[in-house]
Amino acid sequence: MAQGEKVIVCDKLTKRFGDFIATNEITFEVNKGEIFGFLGANGAGKTTAMRMLCGLSTPSSGKASIAGFDVYTQTEQIKRNIGYMSQKFSLYENLTVKENIEFFGGIYGLTDQQIETKTEELLNRLGLKSEAKKLVGSLPLGWKQKLSFSVAILHEPKIVFLDEPTGGVDPVTRRQFWDLIYEAAERGITIFVTTHYMDEAEYCNRISIMVDGRIEVLDSPTNLKRSFGVSSMDEVFYQLARSAKRGD
Numbered sequence: 001m002a003q004g005e006k007v008i009v010c011d012k013l014t015k016r017f018g019d020f021i022a023t024n025e026i027t028f029e030v031n032k033g034e035i036f037g038f039l040g041a042n043g044a045g046k047t048t049a050m051r052m053l054c055g056l057s058t059p060s061s062g063k064a065s066i067a068g069f070d071v072y073t074q075t076e077q078i079k080r081n082i083g084y085m086s087q088k089f090s091l092y093e094n095l096t097v098k099e100n101i102e103f104f105g106g107i108y109g110l111t112d113q114q115i116e117t118k119t120e121e122l123l124n125r126l127g128l129k130s131e132a133k134k135l136v137g138s139l140p141l142g143w144k145q146k147l148s149f150s151v152a153i154l155h156e157p158k159i160v161f162l163d164e165p166t167g168g169v170d171p172v173t174r175r176q177f178w179d180l181i182y183e184a185a186e187r188g189i190t191i192f193v194t195t196h197y198m199d200e201a202e203y204c205n206r207i208s209i210m211v212d213g214r215i216e217v218l219d220s221p222t223n224l225k226r227s228f229g230v231s232s233m234d235e236v237f238y239q240l241a242r243s244a245k246r247g248d
């Protein structure tokens with residue numbers, strides 16, 4: 001693939017629910033292999049936007065293409081080219097680690113041979129070889145999150161969407177999760193991540209911050225801190241969120 005290729009292109013993408021505009025003319029592009037943070041206070045419109053980008057919800061107006069596919073007419077192709085991990089992650093607690101990997105490999109249409117190779121690779125990379133036969137339900141939360149992310153990219157999608165992937169774990173565990181994200185991005189997988197944690201925001205190449213349905217700012221964490229004249233992303237976020245009308 002060409003360097004500088006845009007894998008997400010979004011132009012005035014909008015979603016209305018009746019008179020209410022949940023996502024209001026959002027416009028941005030994300031490059032191949034980029035780690036893009038999608039931030040905003042509660043109710044800002046992130047989930048609504050992400051559902052449109054994943055081909056799960058039809059926009060009211062505007063344009064978007066994901067991995068070159070149109071969000072109105074090519075949703076099946078979009079789903080085949082993305083990975084998705086939600087806050088609740090989709091692993092089966094009553095299956096073992098190995099069985100979960102095999103299950104998702106099957107869902108994604110990998111051959112038995114590919115599944116075997118991937119399972120071996122993944123167990124080694126995660127250091128979970130001795131836990132392969134343990135039930136996922138018995139693993140600590142941080143491990144479940146890492147496994148869930150690894151499973152979401154098992155089929156080497158062009159883009160992986162992560163919806164608050166590290167809820168409920170400490171900063172050190174989050175940092176370990178991010179090592180996996182960096183590895184995936186280096187392999188050319190584009191990462192689109194929502195988070196409420198500002199340490200995570202700092203790890204992104206660029207972030208956008210939504211306020212009341214609109215993207216208010218979009219830049220690298222360093223540039224945002226500089227332009228707001230503050231030393232942490234917390235302060236940038238706070239200054240923007242203060243003006244929000246929606247949310248808690």
Ligand SMILES: Nc1ncnc2c1ncn2[C@@H]1O[C@H](COP(=O)(O)OP(=O)(O)OP(=O)(O)O)[C@@H](O)[C@H]1O
Pocket residue numbers: 017020022040041042043044045046047048049246
């Ligand atoms: N199906 C729907 N019908 C009507 N309103 C909706 C619907 N889905 C979302 N909304 C509203 O759209 C706004 C944006 O919601 P959304 O879930 O996208 O926000 P968010 O940024 O993801 O928030 P959070 O961080 O709390 O998940 C909210 O005010 C929500 O109540």
